[in-house]
Each structure stands twice: as C-alpha cells, then as structure tokens.
Amino acid sequence: ELKVEQNPLFLSMQEGKNYTIYCNYSTTSDRLYWYRQDPGKSLESLFVLLSNGAVKQEGRLMASLDTKARLSTLHITAAVHDLSATYFCAVDNTGNQFYFGTGTSLTVIP
Amino acid sequence: DSGVTQTPKHLITATGQRVTLRCSPRSGDLSVYWYQQSLDQGLQFLIQYYNGEERAKGNILERFSAQQFPDLHSELNLSSLELGDSALYFCASTRTSGGSGNTIYFGEGSWLTVV
Numbered sequence: 494e495l496k497v498e499q500n501p502l503f504l505s506m507q508e509g510k511n512y513t514i515y516c517n518y519s520t521t522s523d524r525l526y527w528y529r530q531d532p533g534k535s536l537e538s539l540f541v542l543l544s545n546g547a548v549k550q551e552g553r554l555m556a557s558l559d560t561k562a563r564l565s566t567l568h569i570t571a572a573v574h575d576l577s578a579t580y581f582c583a584v585d586n587t588g589n590q591f592y593f594g595t596g597t598s599l600t601v602i603p
Numbered sequence: 604d605s606g607v608t609q610t611p612k613h614l615i616t617a618t619g620q621r622v623t624l625r626c627s628p629r630s631g632d633l634s635v636y637w638y639q640q641s642l643d644q645g646l647q648f649l650i651q652y653y654n655g656e657e658r659a660k661g662n663i664l665e666r667f668s669a670q671q672f673p674d675l676h677s678e679l680n681l682s683s684l685e686l687g688d689s690a691l692y693f694c695a696s697t698r699t700s701g702g703s704g705n706t707i708y709f710g711e712g713s714w715l716t717v718v
Contacts, residue, residue, distance in 0.1 A: 526706055526707075528709075533691075534712075535605065535693070535709045535711045536693070536709040537605075537709075538706045538707075538708065541706050581646065590648055590651065590661060591636065591695075593645070593648070595645050596645060596646070
C-alpha cells in the first residue's frame with residue numbers, strides 16, 4: 494500500500510515567518526495534490542503538481558514536486574493568521590486511489 | 604462550493620443501527636470516492652466507483668457497503684454501527700477514473716455520531 498507521510502504534524506509559527514511542510518511518499522508517482530482543511534469543513538484543493546520539478550504558487554503558498562526523491566514541499570512565506578488550517582498532501586497512483594498524508598495542523602500566531 | 608452534495612450533514616444514531624449516506628457528484632463527474640475522517644485514523648480511503656462500477660477498495664469494513672447508481676449518485680451504507688464508527692464521512696468526485704491528474708473535489712461531509 495502506498496504510504497504518504499507529512500512532517501511536521503503540528504506547526505505553530507509566528508506571523509511574518511517562513512516555513513516548509515514536507516510530504517514524502519513511498520511509491521512512484523508524478524501526481525501530487527495539496528489540500529487545505531479548516532476545522533470541521535471540507536477539503537479545498539490548493540495545488541496539483543503533475544511532473545518532476547513542477548512548482549506552483551498562489552499567494553503566500555508555493556508547492557513543488559521532486560518525483561525522484563518522492564518528495565513534495567509546501568512553502569509558506571510571511572505567514573498570516575488566515576493560513577491557519579490543516580494541510581494535506583495526496584498522491585494519485587495508477588490504481589485509481591488518492592492516498593492522503595497525515596495532515597499538518599498549522600497555527601499562525603500574531 | 605465544490606459542487607459535490609452530501610446528505611445528511613449531521614446524523615446521530617445508536618449502536619447496532621444502520622444508516623445511509625448519500626452523495627451527488629459534480630455535474631459531469633463519473634468517479635465517486637468515499638473517505639472516513641476521524642481524529643485517530645486521519646483521512647482513510649474507503650472505496651471508489653466509476654460510472655457505476657467499483658474501481659478501488661481501501662480500508663472499508665465488511666459492515667460498510669456502497670454503490671453508485673445509473674444517475675451517478677452514490678450511497679454509503681453503514682450497518683451494525685459501533686461507537687468507533689463516529690467520524691466525518693466525505694464524498695469526493697472527479698471526471699475520470701483516476702490516474703489522470705484531475706484533482707478530486709470534496710463535499711461538505713456527513714458527520715456521524717454513534718451513541
């Protein structure tokens with residue numbers, strides 16, 4: 494079974510600081526997805542990364558994919574309170590399944 | 604609004620009972636996924652249907668079953684409920700059967716509480 498691991502699991506950071514969330518997965522895939530979830534809410538799609546070296550940016554978030562290392566990163570620049578949420582990465586294998594990581598709970602402190 | 608509709612939003616039921624959760628995918632989406640989210644297990648893939656046929660099965664208990672109907676809506680049936688089945692159940696949909704790089708879109712979820 495494909496395994497997807499994220500770290501850290503919990504992240505508390507001050508406003509204005511930068512940080513990176515890491516997503517490692519255990520099998521070959523060139524499709525990686527990032528989602529955001531607010532408490533008790535649905536999952537919102539943030540990024541879709543479809544090839545080695547893919548980089549996508551939206552506002553203060555930037556995601557990248559290294560398929561050779563089986564690693565994706567979600568970089569947060571100059572964090573603001575509105576970014577507080579849980580972030581999930583997911584990998585889509587050829588078996589039609591989306592495997593989600595454990596999630597990273599981010600709290601941005603004023 | 605993702606376009607994926609789930610009902611009911613909240614459900615409280617007793618142990619041993621059976622419930623049915625319903626999902627209408629986005630217009631044009633043929634694939635439906637069911638996920639269970641609980642505090643201790645995270646987001647667990649249960650099962651996937653594509654155009655009425657089961658395509659992939661994850662960590663779905665034998666007490667649980669699902670189906671996708673000709674109009675593409677899907678139902679997840681949970682029976683002989685236990686306290687540990689209390690969770691948020693998500694339905695998600697996408698246009699293809701998977702593996703194509705299309706993201707999947709999630710509904711708002713159905714909160715199930717077993718008492």
